[in-house]
Amino acid sequence: MxxxxxxxxxxxxxxxxxxxxxxxxxKSLTKYMQNDPTLVSLGAGLPHPSTFPLAQLSATVAQAGRSVLDTTAPHTTLSITAGQPSxxxxxxxxxxxxxxxxxxxxxxxxxxxxxxxxxxxxxxxxxxxxxxxxxxxxxxxxxxxxxxxxxxxxxxxxxxxxxxxxxxxxxxxxxxxxxxxxxxxxxxxxxxxxxxxxxxxxxxxxxxxxxxxxxxxxxxxxxxxxxxxxxxxxxxxxxxxxxxxxxxxxxxxxxxxxxxxxxxxxxxxxxxxxxxxxxxxxxxxxxxxxxxxxxxxxxxxxxxxxxxxxxxxxxxxxxxxxxxxxxxxxxxxxxxxxxxxxxxxxGHEGWERHLVQTQREYAVRRDLFVDLCREKLKGLVDFVVPDAGMFVWFRVLLGEKSRARAGVMDEVFEAMVKAHVLLVPGRMFSPAGVRDSPYMRAAFSYASPEDLAVAVERLQQALRPFTE
Amino acid sequence: MxxxxxxxxxxxxxxxxxxxxxxxxxKSLTKYMQNDPTLVSLGAGLPHPSTFPLAQLSATVAQAGRSVLDTTAPHTTLSITAGQPSxxxxxxxxxxxxxxxxxxxxxxxxxxxxxxxxxxxxxxxxxxxxxxxxxxxxxxxxxxxxxxxxxxxxxxxxxxxxxxxxxxxxxxxxxxxxxxxxxxxxxxxxxxxxxxxxxxxxxxxxxxxxxxxxxxxxxxxxxxxxxxxxxxxxxxxxxxxxxxxxxxxxxxxxxxxxxxxxxxxxxxxxxxxxxxxxxxxxxxxxxxxxxxxxxxxxxxxxxxxxxxxxxxxxxxxxxxxxxxxxxxxxxxxxxxxxxxxxxxxxGHEGWERHLVQTQREYAVRRDLFVDLCREKLKGLVDFVVPDAGMFVWFRVLLGEKSRARAGVMDEVFEAMVKAHVLLVPGRMFSPAGVRDSPYMRAAFSYASPEDLAVAVERLQQALRPFTE
Missing domain, CATH: 3.40.640.10 (Type I PLP-dependent aspartate aminotransferase-like (Major domain))
Structure with a gap:
């Protein structure tokens, strides 16, 4: 074992x-309370529960394994009640x-x-x-x-x-x-x-x-x-x-x-x-x-x-x-x-269903985004396709002329902002303070599918001049 | 002004x-989003809200100014709903x-x-x-x-x-x-x-x-x-x-x-x-x-x-x-x-009613406890009656013989525990590490009125030998 x-x-x-x-x-005094059920404690400075204004906390939650936005799956309500252990x-x-x-x-x-x-x-x-x-x-x-x-x-x-x-x-x-x-x-x-x-x-x-x-x-x-x-x-x-x-x-x-x-x-x-x-x-x-x-x-x-x-x-x-x-x-x-x-x-099984649903949400997004990037950003960026999570890490395939220019990635960032698309410059992730990193991070976790498509189009437009 | x-x-x-x-x-990138409503951001690593399983959070709350335990005052329910600002x-x-x-x-x-x-x-x-x-x-x-x-x-x-x-x-x-x-x-x-x-x-x-x-x-x-x-x-x-x-x-x-x-x-x-x-x-x-x-x-x-x-x-x-x-x-x-x-x-007025109710809860407890202490602990302890909060700080009026003994407050603590009542020894509040402090803290905030009365009786019994 x-x-x-x-x-x-x-x-x-x-x-x-x-x-x-x-x-x-x-907190070391609690042992006296545990050892003596007849003890009256004036020890801990606890507020009196009668002053807590909450009798019950409830939440409307998604059915396990269904998105909260899925209107075909009725939500359920859970409650935690004062004085009533569940x-x-x-x-x-x-x-x-x-x-x-x-x-x-x-x-x-x-x-x-x-x-x-x-x-x-x-x-x-x-x-x-x-x-x-x-x-x-x-x-x-x-x-x-x-x-x-x-x-x-x-x-x-x-x-x-x-x-x-x-x-x-x-x-x-x-x-x-x-x-x-x-x-x-x-x-x-x-x-x-x-x-x-x-x-x-x-x-x-x-x-x-x-x-x-x-x-x-x-x-x-x-x-x-x-x-x-x-x-x-x-x-x-x-x-x-x-x-x-x-x-x-x-x-x-x-x-x-x-x-x-x-x-x-x-x-x-x-x-x-x-x-x-x-x-x-x-x-x-x-x-x-x-x-x-x-x-x-x-x-x-x-x-x-x-x-x-x-x-x-x-x-x-x-x-x-x-x-x-x-x-x-x-x-x-x-x-x-x-x-x-x-x-x-x-319960444990319901949580697993929720996790599968969540994994599917991000898998679909990853696939959509990667499909688009493979189609539109070929020759502009290089990346390892992620098996998990929320991010794609692009290496910009800078052309010879761009590579030689100090601060070129600041220019890339400005070109992206001008094209109305935002990724995070690689330098923000560098403990060593590397400034001229050819990397940038894209999160595919949040934008709508339509916006992901728009973003990739704009990226293509913004990056092309730097890769020639 | x-x-x-x-x-x-x-x-x-x-x-x-x-x-x-x-x-x-x-977080410094948010300015680009604020300045450009057409920007598509793949910047922030935000989880997608469709994966949050909560559609609504609700709470059953006391009527403002009434205790949550007061069964004659109907509770009200408040809710915060996804997608619906209040x-x-x-x-x-x-x-x-x-x-x-x-x-x-x-x-x-x-x-x-x-x-x-x-x-x-x-x-x-x-x-x-x-x-x-x-x-x-x-x-x-x-x-x-x-x-x-x-x-x-x-x-x-x-x-x-x-x-x-x-x-x-x-x-x-x-x-x-x-x-x-x-x-x-x-x-x-x-x-x-x-x-x-x-x-x-x-x-x-x-x-x-x-x-x-x-x-x-x-x-x-x-x-x-x-x-x-x-x-x-x-x-x-x-x-x-x-x-x-x-x-x-x-x-x-x-x-x-x-x-x-x-x-x-x-x-x-x-x-x-x-x-x-x-x-x-x-x-x-x-x-x-x-x-x-x-x-x-x-x-x-x-x-x-x-x-x-x-x-x-x-x-x-x-x-x-x-x-x-x-x-x-x-x-x-x-x-x-x-x-x-x-x-x-x-709202603000309801909160004030709740605060008055809370102040009353602790005022009643302070009065009950202080009335008892004045009656039963006369000559055993000295204290300033508090105008606020949860605590009374007792100075034990140690008798001449007790005063002369090193570690006597540890004996007092043991005598209290033996009498089934717990207060917090003063030394626990001393930044200087003063060990032989004649003080102890009593919280009147949590124990029931009956227990407060029992505690004072037991305190009387535990403290008397040390004050003679």
């Missing part, structure tokens, strides 16, 4: 701040409205735990989950376990800008690692670490940050072999891996050329749902060196601002304490809704 | 980290479910702004609000504007433990300032700063943290004269004041001795509602040196995890950018509910 293995102790890498993070002394599984509303600890409301945390167990099957025994207010919040807390000013974070050479915006003010340096069509290249990481000189480059990095599925901005997804190779390098250099995986559930498989497809529905026959998703880094982790960040932002709604972190318990405890001196926990309304929907109203 | 005065520029005190905090480059005032649900910026959903931020204008009437022109996930989250962000490892924070000699738990891991030192029955003593603060030696004590403090209303744990509320004196000291030493005011709306006035009252309702005739609240530090602030933290935790529900910060715009911008690399913004469900309830369903 692999789950009998205990995690490797990496607490020696904790920063001084992390060592100093502790349980709130007030069939033992979900707490009454008053629990979601009151203060709690930084681990989250039990039914929400329990859903995250059960779900993680079933999808990722962690291979060491002392793993646990802790709630987050989304992956950006979780990233800072995961990073701060091990990194402080002067330390270096290993990350992709193109990455999510909020990471750069978080790391720079902290005074944490960034060491960008080369990527290919599958994301971070393990050999490049190995080489960088093997040649690391503390004298010249500062303290040896302890943490690498990766987005293994549908990487932002490149759209790259790591194969299982890539993940295994990356994990081996992490073991060799005793790294912590922050696995930021918000697009994990948006896997939809390889692009099929429409010319080879007789029936369009063939393209969507193999959507993975929940049960055929690619293995995560967490699922390979025998040592407890992966801190996995999961979020409901891309599969329910970003406005919920809730997710969870999976890692060894001694790390989760520190993140809990950090929660207790920052957000406390995600909104109780968000936790209530997720807990009730995924545990009771939809 | 005082509001024509511009704030004093304190950005010279910003930490290096604060200087480096900037707008997300991606009378122009509140956005459709899809806006609350989507990504936004760190300033908050417009109608929520706008409510906070309008409300702050009407209650506090800021006296300089360039003030603004920015959303928070509650005051603990807001405190860290306000503190981090000006303080980093090695700096010193001025704060009350007894304070909210989460502040200590936040500040210690940051490596920020704490300089506790003596208090009296009105909170921080301005003369003591002045003396401490006038005698500050950078050589011996490190960099001169820039920030003082206070809880002016119903201070946690002492229950002390500053009079207007106290606030004015404190503000003058802040001006003299060019301090930033963090005004953490979660109990602001829980003002309920002076205690009336039941012996002097002919009719119990006399006691609750003067509840201040919204219109007769004491002036805040913000309302005295002519320079823009107060960062005010407001929260819905004590007046709607803590589980909402939302509040707002009021301060000069150039500081609010930095907090916004910090939001964008942490929580992004409070949960959209919480913002939707607050926005709809306080702008549309209850």
């Amino acid at each position: 692999p789950s009998e293995t205990h995690s490797k102790d990496l607490s020696g890498y904790f920063t001084e701040a992390t060592r100093l993070r502790d349980n709130s002394p007030l 069939g033992g599984a979900v707490e009454g509303l008053e629990k979601f409205l009151q203060y709690g600890n930084g681990r989250g409301v039990p039914s929400y945390a329990s859903f995250a735990r059960t779900h993680t167990e079933s999808v990722h099957r962690p291979r060491y025994s002392d793993w646990d989950v802790v709630v987050s207010a989304g992956n950006t919040d979780a990233f800072v807390k995961a990073l701060m376990l091990f990194c402080q000013a002067g330390d270096t974070l290993l990350l992709d050479e193109w990455t999510y800008p909020a990471i750069i915006g978080t790391v720079v003010p902290m005074g944490v340096r960034m060491a960008p690692v080369p990527m290919d069509g599958e994301g971070m290249v393990p050999e490049a990481l190995d080489k960088m670490l093997s040649g690391w000189s503390e004298a010249e480059q500062g303290r040896r990095p302890r943490v690498a940050y990766v987005i293994p599925t549908a990487q932002n901005p490149t759209g790259a997804t790591m194969s299982l072999a890539r993940k295994q190779a990356l994990y081996r390098v992490a073991q060799r250099h005793d790294l912590v891996l922050i696995e930021d995986d918000p697009y994990y559930y948006l896997q939809f498989g390889a692009y099929m050329d429409p010319a080879t497809v007789t029936d369009a529905s063939e393209r969507y026959a193999g959507l993975p749902g929940l049960s055929a998703l690619q293995p995560s880094l967490l699922s390979l982790d025998t040592d407890g060196r992966v801190i996995r960040l999961d979020s409901f932002s891309k599969v329910l709604a970003p406005g919920l601002r809730c997710g969870w972190v999976t890692c060894p318990r001694y790390m989760a405890d520190k993140i809990q304490f950090h929660n207790e001196t920052s957000v406390q926990q995600p909104s109780g309304l968000s936790q209530a809704l997720v807990s009730q929907l995924l545990t009771v109203d939809w | 005082p509001s024509e005065t511009h704030s004093k520029d304190l950005s010279g005190y910003f930490t290096e980290a604060t200087r480096l905090r900037d707008n997300s480059p991606l 009378g122009g005032a509140v956005e459709g649900l899809e806006k609350f479910l989507q990504y936004g910026n760190g300033r908050g959903v417009p109608s929520y931020a706008s409510f906070a702004r309008t409300h702050t204008e009407s209650v506090h009437r800021p006296r300089y022109s360039d003030w603004d609000v920015v959303v928070s996930a509650g005051n603990t989250d807001a405190f860290v962000k306000a503190l981090m504007l000006f303080c980093q490892a090695g700096d010193t924070l001025l704060l009350d000699e007894w304070t909210y433990p989460a502040i200590i738990g936040t500040v210690v891991p940051m490596g920020v030192r704490m300089a506790p300032v003596p208090m009296d029955g009105e909170g921080m003593v301005p003369e003591a603060l002045d003396k401490m700063l006038s005698g500050w030696s950078e050589a011996e004590q490190g960099r001169r403090p820039r920030v003082a943290y206070v809880i002016p209303t119903a201070q946690n744990p002492t229950g002390a509320t500053m009079s207007l004269a106290r606030k004015q004196a404190l503000y003058r000291v802040a001006q003299r030493h060019d301090l930033v004041l963090i005004e953490d005011d979660p109990y602001y709306y829980l003002q309920f006035g002076a205690y009336m001795d039941p012996a002097t009252v002919t009719d119990a309702s006399e006691r609750y005739a003067g509840l201040p509602g919204l219109s007769a609240l004491q002036p805040s530090l913000l309302s005295l602030d002519t320079d823009g040196r107060v960062i005010r933290l407001d929260s819905f935790s004590k007046v709607l529900a803590p589980g909402l995890r939302c509040g707002w910060v009021t301060c000069p715009r150039y500081m609010a911008d930095k907090i916004q950018f910090h939001n964008e690399t942490s929580v992004q913004q409070p949960s959209g469900l919480s913002q939707a509910l607050v926005s709809q309830l306080l702008t549309v369903d209850w």
Whole structure:
């Protein structure tokens, strides 16, 4: 049984701040209440529930597996009521409205735990989950376990800008690692670490940050072999891996050329749902060196601002304490809704149907957009077709004259704006501050099909002069 | 017109980290969309709203001014619907479910702004609000504007433990300032700063943290004269004041001795509602040196995890950018509910009725508890009767023999636990780590009236041996 293995102790890498993070002394008093049912507590400064003006929270939700916009599928209504726990599984509303600890409301945390167990099957025994207010919040807390000013974070050479915006003010340096069509290249990481000189480059990095599925901005997804190779390098250099995986559930498989497809529905026959998703880094982790960040932002709604972190318990405890001196926990309304929907109203099977529906939505968009790009942007751009997520990462095939001009990509950007189409310049994703990157990111997740077609036409017009 | 005065520029005190905090480059692209209505954007990585499974969010809420538990007052139902903005005032649900910026959903931020204008009437022109996930989250962000490892924070000699738990891991030192029955003593603060030696004590403090209303744990509320004196000291030493005011709306006035009252309702005739609240530090602030933290935790529900910060715009911008690399913004469900309830369903007047009802709930509890303590704990404890909030701060009148024993307050705590009653030991609120404090905090906010009576009986029994 692999789950009998205990995690490797990496607490020696904790920063001084992390060592100093502790349980709130007030929260330590709860043990007296648990041990003595006759105790009268005037301890906690809890508002009285009679002053909470909510008796019930309800939501009209889509039928599992149907879009909320599909008028042929009747919506259902779920409710969380004060004083009425839902069939033992979900707490009454008053629990979601009151203060709690930084681990989250039990039914929400329990859903995250059960779900993680079933999808990722962690291979060491002392793993646990802790709630987050989304992956950006979780990233800072995961990073701060091990990194402080002067330390270096290993990350992709193109990455999510909020990471750069978080790391720079902290005074944490960034060491960008080369990527290919599958994301971070393990050999490049190995080489960088093997040649690391503390004298010249500062303290040896302890943490690498990766987005293994549908990487932002490149759209790259790591194969299982890539993940295994990356994990081996992490073991060799005793790294912590922050696995930021918000697009994990948006896997939809390889692009099929429409010319080879007789029936369009063939393209969507193999959507993975929940049960055929690619293995995560967490699922390979025998040592407890992966801190996995999961979020409901891309599969329910970003406005919920809730997710969870999976890692060894001694790390989760520190993140809990950090929660207790920052957000406390995600909104109780968000936790209530997720807990009730995924545990009771939809349940696990309903959620899988919803995920298949969501995967189909993005697969259809990917196919539409890629079909258009192959037709209209041939010779103008190069790109790896994404198997998941929301993004296509274009390399502009600059002509010889354009290539020679400094700042040409600023000209490209201006030409696009003039043609009324907006993509994000590659330089915005560069931790190294590379300015003249020939890349740009297109999101196919939001624009209407008509607008996607218009955008590709305009792109063609804007890019052509630069590729001649 | 005082509001024509511009704030004093304190950005010279910003930490290096604060200087480096900037707008997300991606968010800077929104200007192109605003300037060009024909633009097709493939820029933002937004999930498609058709994948959000919520069509409507509803809540059954108490009639304004009636408790949710009052079965004689019919509840009302409010709803926020996707695609249907509510009378122009509140956005459709899809806006609350989507990504936004760190300033908050417009109608929520706008409510906070309008409300702050009407209650506090800021006296300089360039003030603004920015959303928070509650005051603990807001405190860290306000503190981090000006303080980093090695700096010193001025704060009350007894304070909210989460502040200590936040500040210690940051490596920020704490300089506790003596208090009296009105909170921080301005003369003591002045003396401490006038005698500050950078050589011996490190960099001169820039920030003082206070809880002016119903201070946690002492229950002390500053009079207007106290606030004015404190503000003058802040001006003299060019301090930033963090005004953490979660109990602001829980003002309920002076205690009336039941012996002097002919009719119990006399006691609750003067509840201040919204219109007769004491002036805040913000309302005295002519320079823009107060960062005010407001929260819905004590007046709607803590589980909402939302509040707002009021301060000069150039500081609010930095907090916004910090939001964008942490929580992004409070949960959209919480913002939707607050926005709809306080702008549309209850409106400002309904909210005032709710606040009066909430003030009455805590006033009745304060009176019940204080009546009991005056009757049963005479000679055992000393305390200032609070005019607001949730707490009574007892000083145990230790007898001569007890006073002489080191660790006697640990014995008192054990005696209480043995008598099945729990209060919070004073030492848990001490930034200086004072262990043998004769104080303890009682919360009268949560226990039932019967339990409050039982608690006081048990306290009497537990404390008596130590006071002889």
